[in-house]
Structure formats: structure tokens, C-alpha cells
Amino acid sequence: MSSTLQHYQEFPVFKPLVDSHRRSVNYARIAVTSQCNLRCSYCLSEEHEKENGPSSTLKTADIGRIIEVLAGLGIEKIRFTGGEPLLRRDIVELVRHAKNTPGIRKVTMTSNGVLLDRYLQRLASAGLDSLNISIDTLDSERYRKITRRNEFERVKANISRLLEMHSMETKLNVVMMRGINSDEIRQFVELTRENNVTVRFLELQPFDDHQIWRTGKFLSAEKIMEMLMDLYPDLEKTEGSATEFFGFNHPECKGSVAIIPAFTRNFCNQCNRIRITSDGKVISCLYDKHGFDLLPALQTGSKREALEKIFRDAVARKPEDGKHASGNSFRSSMSEIGG
Numbered sequence: 001m002s003s004t005l006q007h008y009q010e011f012p013v014f015k016p017l018v019d020s021h022r023r024s025v026n027y028a029r030i031a032v033t034s035q036c037n038l039r040c041s042y043c044l045s046e047e048h049e050k051e052n053g054p055s056s057t058l059k060t061a062d063i064g065r066i067i068e069v070l071a072g073l074g075i076e077k078i079r080f081t082g083g084e085p086l087l088r089r090d091i092v093e094l095v096r097h098a099k100n101t102p103g104i105r106k107v108t109m110t111s112n113g114v115l116l117d118r119y120l121q122r123l124a125s126a127g128l129d130s131l132n133i134s135i136d137t138l139d140s141e142r143y144r145k146i147t148r149r150n151e152f153e154r155v156k157a158n159i160s161r162l163l164e165m166h167s168m169e170t171k172l173n174v175v176m177m178r179g180i181n182s183d184e185i186r187q188f189v190e191l192t193r194e195n196n197v198t199v200r201f202l203e204l205q206p207f208d209d210h211q212i213w214r215t216g217k218f219l220s221a222e223k224i225m226e227m228l229m230d231l232y233p234d235l236e237k238t239e240g241s242a243t244e245f246f247g248f249n250h251p252e253c254k255g256s257v258a259i260i261p262a263f264t265r266n267f268c269n270q271c272n273r274i275r276i277t278s279d280g281k282v283i284s285c286l287y288d289k290h291g292f293d294l295l296p297a298l299q300t301g302s303k304r305e306a307l308e309k310i311f312r313d314a315v316a317r318k319p320e321d322g323k324h325a326s327g328n329s330f331r332s333s334m335s336e337i338g339g
């Protein structure tokens, strides 16, 4: 396939992104589309696309340009997310471009895994380092209820394919919801026994069209940890990363377990990331509604410096933590900004 992406031959003076709270920003999540092929009840309404218009205004070349400018600012890790990133036909090209951009060390993706059979080999060849697959239940009927689509068997087979490859770091994202899947902790942890996979239990966030958030389904990271420890008293706490605040290994398991305390926001002081929305806005905090628009600069072919300034302005406004974000706003769906 002939590539529409080219690397720009410019040589910027390196000044990394550091916010006003002295946090270095070296990780960017790019929502490459707001479209999704599932309708998870805690995320999207059935009518989502009709209401939200075109899936993305960022073109292939725009995303390529964004990645290069970010790399020049010290961004080392890119995550492609959405919406569902595998709905973009140019996704392999985007991964390859990111991987070949000097300065980018790690290219990752978050996907629901439905279309993975179509793309897995090509993503691996393009250099994708790591893949997070979202799956909230191991029961097909529950899966249909949560996602409002009948794709469980396909996703399950795709996860097996991915694990059999042994070459790509794999994580499973499980949003924990009281009374919906909270009785499946053991089944998920058991997947780590024979597989080199990290199972990550996520706190529910207040970003959903239906506000199931308000219906008592929330389970705090502390509560999830308590449930996990009751089931597996031998779990050993590990260092964890900036996102996996609580990480655990079990002496008998090849993989590991992590808890992501998203809503309780008790690890904002380690936050190293910015987000680019599918309509081209830079967001410096999941809870901050104020975005910095890249589109005018991209569409008029502005110089690198103009784009750099937008990123620097966004990082300068990064709030100390999610509780101090502008308006402390809740969004109608994670698909707008990428989870």
C-alpha cells in the first residue's frame, strides 16, 4: 500500500512538555474516531452516531503531523483509541507511521477487539507494541446485555489469537460494575494463571449517556481491592505504573492483575498524559472540558511552531488534579475523548 504519510524534515530545538505542577508529559492518547461498533451501556447511547455527526475530522495526514510534532516535544508513547480505532481503514498505516517517528518509543492501542482478526497480523508487522482489549464479562449473554451487540464469541476468539502470538504485550480492561459483573473477578484473575496477560479492573467513570453511574453500580478501587484480596490473599503488590496504581502478581500466575482507580483520582500527581480528541482538540485532563483546537492550524498548513504552541498552552493549563478541572465537567461519553 502506498503511504500517504511522510515525515517532515524539520529540526526543532528540544524543549519537553512540563506542566505548571512540574509533571513531565510524555504520553499522548489519540482518539482516531468517535464511532464505535459496540454500544456499551456505561458509554454510548444507541443513537450516538446520528447525534454526533461525522466520526472524525482528523485525516490520516493530520494524525501523522500531530504525532511528529508531539515527538518533537518529548512525547514517547502514543495510544490509539476512540471510539473504536479498528474502524479506521488507515489504522495500520497510522501505527506504522507512529512507530517510525523518531522519539516515539512505544505505540499502543485500546480496542474492543471485534475487528482484530482482520488486523492483528498487520498491526504486529507495523510494530504495535501493546494492545488493551476491553471485555467486561466472560459470559456471552451478559456481554450482549452490556454491549448491546452479539460479538462475544468473535472477541473471545480474537483474544485467544492475540495471546497465542506471544509477541505483543496484552492487557484486558474490565470496567467493574456492582451487580453486573462484580461476581466475575475470580474468572478474570484465573485467565492470568496460564497467560501472560494483565487483567485491569477499572473504576466506572461518570461519562455515560444513560447515567448508569447514578444507579449504584460504582465500585471504588478500594472496594475492588478488598474483593480481590478476599479471593486471593496471596496476591503480592507490585510497583504498578502511572496508570496501574495498584498492581499485583500471584506466585502461581504467569500474568498479573491491576486496579485502575480512575474516578477517585488519587494518582493525578503522576499524570503524564494529554489527549487528542477525534475532532482535533487537545485535552490535558479527562475532567477538563476546555480543549485547544488543532484543526485551524492543521487545515491551514501552519508551521510546526504554531502546533507546538497549542500543545504547550494545553499542558500549561493542565489542572493539578481531576477535581480541580475547569467546571469539573462530566462528559456524555468516553468515546469523545478516548478512554
Ligand code: SAM
Residues within 6 Å of the ligand: 036, 042, 043, 081, 082, 083, 084, 085, 110, 111, 112, 132, 133, 134, 173, 174, 175, 202, 203, 204, 205, 206, 207, 208, 333, 334, 335, 338, 339
Ligand atoms: N473502543 C475501544 C474499547 O472499547 O476499548 C476504545 C475506546 S473505549 C472509550 C476505552 C476504554 O474506556 C474501554 O476500556 C472502556 O471500557 C472504557 N470506558 C468507557 N466508558 C467508561 C466509563 N463510563 N467508565 C469507565 N471506563 C469506561
